[in-house]
Amino acid sequence: MIQKNRKTFACILILLFGCVLFYSGTDGFQAFTAETARVNQLIEEKPTFPDVTFEDSEGRTYPISEFQDKYIFITFLYTSCTTVCPQLEMNMAQVYEQIPQEYIGKDIVFLSISFDPSRDDPSTLSKYRTFFGADGETWRMARISNETELQTLLDEFGVIVIPDGRGNFAHNSAFYLVDPNGLLMDVMDYREIDEAATKVISILDNEKGE
Numbered sequence: 001m002i003q004k005n006r007k008t009f010a011c012i013l014i015l016l017f018g019c020v021l022f023y024s025g026t027d028g029f030q031a032f033t034a035e036t037a038r039v040n041q042l043i044e045e046k047p048t049f050p051d052v053t054f055e056d057s058e059g060r061t062y063p064i065s066e067f068q069d070k071y072i073f074i075t076f077l078y079t080s081c082t083t084v085c086p087q088l089e090m091n092m093a094q095v096y097e098q099i100p101q102e103y104i105g106k107d108i109v110f111l112s113i114s115f116d117p118s119r120d121d122p123s124t125l126s127k128y129r130t131f132f133g134a135d136g137e138t139w140r141m142a143r144i145s146n147e148t149e150l151q152t153l154l155d156e157f158g159v160i161v162i163p164d165g166r167g168n169f170a171h172n173s174a175f176y177l178v179d180p181n182g183l184l185m186d187v188m189d190y191r192e193i194d195e196a197a198t199k200v201i202s203i204l205d206n207e208k209g210e
Contacts, residue, residue, distance in 0.1 A: 113142060
C-alpha cells in the first residue's frame, strides 16, 4: 500500500511539474507555438511604425505620415511568390470588400508592402495590384527601397523573411493593423477573413461613436 501511494504521489508530482513547465513555456497557456508567442508579444508591446519612405505602384514617394490619423491595414509580400502571398492578398481583398465604404480612404487605408524592392518596382506593383482589385489609392501596394529602413520595419513588426538563394523567401504572413497614432494595434490570422473584418469594423464603429 505504501509503495502504491508513493508511485501515485510521484506521478502527481511529475504531472504538476510538467504543467508548470508547459505554463511557463507557453506564456501562461496562451501561446502554444513560437509564432503565437511572437504575435502576443507584438500586441503587448505595440511597436511604433518606423520612419520609412514608400514608393508605390504609381511611382509616388512619401513617408508613413501620408496616412496620418488613419488606421492602416497591412500585409507584407513579394510579387514573385507563388504560394502564400496570392492567397494573402485575395483574403485581404475580401476584408476590404466587407469594410463599409464610408470608412474606406477616410478612416482606414489598406497597404501591401513588398519586402523584395529590387524586383517589385512600381510597374510590377501596378500590374500585381490589378489581380486583386486594389485601386492604388485606398488600397496601395508599395515598396521600401532603402534596405535599412525595410529591415527596421520587418524587425519592429516581427516579420520574418529568409531568402532561399533562388529568388524566393520563406516568410510568415498575417494581417497587421496600425492605429492612427502609428502604433501596431493588432496582428490577425490572415486565414480568418470574417473575424478580421468584424474586428476592424467594430473598431471603426467605436471610433465613429466617440
